[in-house]
Amino acid sequence: MSGVEIGIGQRPRTPTQIAVKLLWTGVWLAYLSAPVSDLLHGGHSDGVRVLGVVGLVAFVAWYFTLIFRTGRGETNGLVFGSLAVLAAQSSVLALTLGREWLVLFVYVSVASGAALPSRYARPTVPAVCVLMTVVALSVREGDEYLASLLLPSLLAGFSMIGVRALIRTTIELREARATVAQLAANEERLRLARDLHDLLGHSLSLITLKSELAGRMLPDHPERAAEQVADIENVSRQALADVREAVTGYRRPRLPGELAGARVALSAAGITVRLPEEPDLTEVASETESALAWALREAVTNVVRHSGAHRCVVELVRRQTLEGPVLELSVEDDGGGADGGPGTGLTGMRERLEKVGGTLETGGARPGFRLVARVPLNQGAVGSRA
Template sequence: MLINSLQRLRQLAGRPWIPPRRGKAPYLWLLMLSFLFWKYMVVAPTWIEIGLLAATALLFVPVYFASYWCLGSAQALVIALTCLFGVVWAPFNFGASTFFIFACAMAAAIKTPRNAYCTVLAIVALAVATAWRLPGAGFNFLVPVLIVGTTLGFSGVMEAQLRRSRDQLLRKQEEVEQMATIAERERISRDLHDLLGHTLSLITLKAELAGKLFERDPDACRREIGDIEHSARAALSEVRSAVSGYRQTGFAHELTGARASLAAAGIALRAEVQAFALPPACENVMSLALREAVTNIVRHAGATECALSLALEDGMIVLRVADNGARLADGAAVRPGNGLTGMQERIAALGGKLALRVERGLALELRLPAGAAA
């Protein structure tokens, strides 16, 4: 097991020091190594101590970074090595309690919550046993572990549980989206086969018959060619109707999908939609805009409520979507992504306007002329 763990640690050498999704905060936690120098505010260090502290830091930093990547037995090895640093340094420097604090934080990487909590308690128990044999400085050594280490350990385990649940939910959403895409492709394939299969077979047969009648019966040949033209035009019309149906699902259908998406994300929807006829081009743009807005709210806003309204105001069709997300501060700049940029281009093509404002969260207002051409 030890050999496998060491091999696992060697494989980590080529990776980034910290997983990108964890941000820059893990680098700041290394400042807790400064606890090792508190002793020297009242006691002058020797050159031997300085050298040993430098060597300890050089050994511990790779172990610390590895803790963000290791799993299973490798993670247990990393925690054990960190505790070993604390046990070895404890008789000489009460600031060595920082290693037990690091070990408590590392326990959050253990996937099973029960095992993670038990590991934190075991680390604290080891710190208590270590402090018990320290002459005089045991209290200064133990208090940081009991207060900081226990708090970091338990809160880290709970945060890791939430992070894993969130990642699992995102993976499930991606799987559902992928399955929906595959199902839609299969449906389109079936529809096109139903639309074109029979017609193309008929055209093929009539073309073969026209070829046979070309010399023998020119009039019958012309009739067959006319039938071929009629069948081809009918097929083209059916394909155009089908493609138009795929591109324009309708605002009511999109609103139903938005309601389901927001409900799945735990976001309450307040919708006020006036009853009036939407021009086809406007309905298509409104539907796409609603889909993009809801997607942004579900993925990025961190909101609990969403307000939506569709109304006819002074000859303009107005769609408003607002959330109470807390991700944007007052006066923060809104940087449109590819989705919003594409939305703005479609709206501008119909002579409309798109406005984005930061209120409680992000508010979107879309205005289109009621007489926009299809």
């Protein structure tokens, strides 16, 4: 259908569009029956008839030139010049041949509304009607035709303005819909990239640690090595399930589960860990808890992979700030601290927190590194967690 659809005032580009627009425009030429009838039965001399035919053909040819040659929104000299020529032809033919030719001004009004931008068409259409009124009052019995042509001329011109505005709005809505779809696709790709980074980074780090432990235990303690291998299998299965959930958009980690996972990962890395008791998650929306859980997972993964720490403290407390109550998660280690600017993990963590109105602070501790994530408490979120 896209090859057939044409907008008012839009230049046709394919043979099909040209044929459709020619047919649509040609239908309205039926209203030229009054001038044609006047040429055939108006009692004019042969010379006048020839001049009338030439004038009518020239008018129609110029009218089609205007409709087909102007593009949507153009305001160049061709449009204004063509309208001026049409108005001049209408005036000369009506003044010389009679009142039947006043109908040509309706076409001038329609062409003004169809070809000109709204800011120019709104004053041009009434100006064409004023010109038609002046010519009609100068033609014998022209005032009798004026009453039947003035209102149609105004309505036809302003209808074209309205149709063009409607088409322009429709085009803008289509473009906006396409933009929204593209933004949604980009957001989904970004979400998937963040989820996979955090999921696989955490799981693969834990698998690597347990594999190293199993390798060291294997010669002297095969039973304990077998336990580590079983843990590796469990972690791998859970990672696979998490990846599937992330791909389908259903992955929503919970804080209690991530706290338990943090204990396992840090202990496997030989890091002494202190974790909070069972967290109080009343007044915490599910999306807010999910963002905080992702932050905890990424922070623990960074401690295990990059810090070289011996001790890690995780705290989860409620605080009252000037902006209102917040839930604060802090992860502090005694390792080597940050080794550069924020990477993909910290960037994704900050983006997740910002989406729920939270903040992220990172900085050095003495010694080590400290990460603080804060999310607002939602007073109406108790019911939303059901």
